[in-house]
Every structure is written in C-alpha cells, then in structure tokens.
Amino acid sequence: MSGELxxxxxxxYSDANFQTEVANGDFRTLLNPEKYIFKYKVxxxxxxxxxxxxxxxxxxxxxxxxxxxxxxxxxxxxxxxYGEPGVHDDDLSYDEGVGIADDVDLFKRVVYNYNxxxxxxxxxxxxxxxxxxxxxxxxMDITFKLFKPDGTPLRATASAKFTGFIEDNLRVxxxxxxxxxxxxxxxxxxxxxxxxMTQRIYGDSKYYLEVAKANEITNFRKLIVxxxxxxxxIEKVS
Numbered sequence: 001m002s003g004e005l006x007x008x009x010x011x012x013y014s015d016a017n018f019q020t021e022v023a024n025g026d027f028r029t030l031l032n033p034e035k036y037i038f039k040y041k042v043x044x045x046x047x048x049x050x051x052x053x054x055x056x057x058x059x060x061x062x063x064x065x066x067x068x069x070x071x072x073x074x075x076x077x078x079x080x081x082y083g084e085p086g087v088h089d090d091d092l093s094y095d096e097g098v099g100i101a102d103d104v105d106l107f108k109r110v111v112y113n114y115n116x117x118x119x120x121x122x123x124x125x126x127x128x129x130x131x132x133x134x135x136x137x138x139x140m141d142i143t144f145k146l147f148k149p150d151g152t153p154l155r156a157t158a159s160a161k162f163t164g165f166i167e168d169n170l171r172v173x174x175x176x177x178x179x180x181x182x183x184x185x186x187x188x189x190x191x192x193x194x195x196x197m198t199q200r201i202y203g204d205s206k207y208y209l210e211v212a213k214a215n216e217i218t219n220f221r222k223l224i225v226x227x228x229x230x231x232x233x234i235e236k237v238s
Contacts, residue, residue, distance in 0.1 A: 004236070006034060006128065006129065007029050008126070008127070008131075009128065010026030010027040010110055010124055010126050012026075012122035012125075014115055018134065022110075024111075025110050027106055027107055027110040027111070030073060030074060033069055035070075037067070037068040038066070039066040040065050041066075041089070053212070066161055066163055066164070067135065067161070067162045068160070069126075069160050071157075071160065073100040073155065073156045073158070075103070077144060096206045099141045099153050100153055100154060107158065110138055111137045113145075121136060121137060124162065131201065133162065133164055135165055136162050136165075137160060137162035140158060144156045151170040154234055184230075185231070186231065187229075188224060188227040192214075193220075193223065194220040194223060194229075197229065198231070213233075214230060214232050215229055215230055217229075
C-alpha cells in the first residue's frame with residue numbers, strides 16, 4: 001500500500017546460509033531510526049625492509065562492511081507515530097506496566113543472545129526500505145534515559161554495530177579473484193594449456209612447472225577437460 005509505514009525488521013537465523021529461522025527471532029522497531037551508517041575499510045600492508053626507502057602501500061584485503069544503527073525504545077506515549085499512514089491506536093508506544101523491559105529483552109534475544117544449539121550469536125537479516133543487510137552483531141550499548149518513579153525504564157537507545165558478510169558460495173562467485181596472493185582452483189576447459197592458465201592467474205606463464213609439480217601433473221602438455229587444477233599462492237611458488 002502506498003504511503004504505508006514500514007518498520008525496520010530484523011530476522012534471526014541459526015545458519016550462515018540464512019535457511020533456518022530462529023524461533024521467536026523476529027524484531028520490528030517501535031520507532032524507525034533517523035539514520036544508518038555504512039562503514040567501509042581497505043587494509044593496506046606496509047611491510048618494509050630495514051634500511052630501505054619508503055614504498056607505496058600494498059593492498060592487503062577489504063574487510064566486510066560495517067553497519068551502525070541506533071534503536072529507540074519508548075513507552076512514554078510521547079513519541080507516538082499516530083497520524084502517520086498505516087499507524088493505528090494499538091501501535092502507540094504506551095507503557096503497558098513493564099516499561100520497555102519486554103522490548104529490550106526481545107531485541108537482545110534476537111541480535112545478541114547466545115544460540116545454544118549453534119554455540120554462537122545469531123546470523124541477522126536486517127531490512128528496511130532500500131536497506132538489506134546480512135551480518136552479525138559485533139558491539140552494542142544500551143542507554144536508559146527516562147524512568148518511572150519506581151525506577152522502571154520507559155525510554156532507551158541502543159547503539160549497535162553489525163559486521164556484514166555474504167554467504168560463502170555467493171561471496172566466491174562475486175569476488176572471482178585472480179590475485180596471485182590467493183589460492184585458486186580452476187577447471188580445465190577445451191583449449192586450455194597449463195602455461196595459459198598460469199598466465200591468467202599469475203600474470204606470468206613461467207610458473208607452470210611449479211603448478212604442475214603442486215598438482216603432480218606429469219604431462220602438462222595434455223590436460224584433461226574437466227580436470228581440477230590447484231594454483232597455490234605465488235609467494236609459495238619457487
């Protein structure tokens with residue numbers, strides 16, 4: 001429905017392929033965040049020999065992106081969304097006797113609590129409009145801000161950081177790396193030769209004999225279509 005208020009939704013899974021849903025592993029925000037932040041980083045290796053002049057940094061790796069979100073928990077009835085499309089009286093954030101305790105407990109159970117069956121926290125699928133993120137919680141602070149006379153908290157904010165990732169099979173397909181610093185496995189296709197395949201991986205065909213040795217290939221001139229060939233990191237090829 002056009003104009004309908006969509007709330008940020010977190011779904012917990014017990015497996016890295018996001019196939020097995022966690023029981024009671026759904027969380028929807030009472031109030032949508034004002035912003036979210038993606039953090040990207042590129043790591044550079046700056047190793048330098050003693051007595052040598054400075055050299056250009058060398059690419060090491062690109063870590064997964066991080067997502068930062070701030071969640072608002074409010075049962076004062078002040079921060080109501082009443083009047084917005086798709087919001088009804090039963091959506092209002094009134095105190096139901098326990099303040100925000102149940103809201104915070106549900107949030108922690110979904111994003112933070114230890115999954116006893118998997119011996120780790122849950123894998124999380126976070127969705128809101130254009131935001132679609134898969135990852136795990138890495139850090140969280142909860143700040144309680146407003147209380148009833150008996151000390152029951154009525155308002156809190158949770159600042160959470162998540163580290164993203166893509167399922168392994170999809171990650172490998174997307175990266176399709178040809179860096180000589182990585183280990184590769186290739187399947188021989190019609191017309192492939194070992195020097196040609198080595199050239200594609202390392203940018204130099206001179207390593208084909210070392211590749212043949214690593215794969216125990218005695219006749220590198222006659223490769224078999226469908227044959228699997230292992231290409232080790234170039235630093236380990238002498």
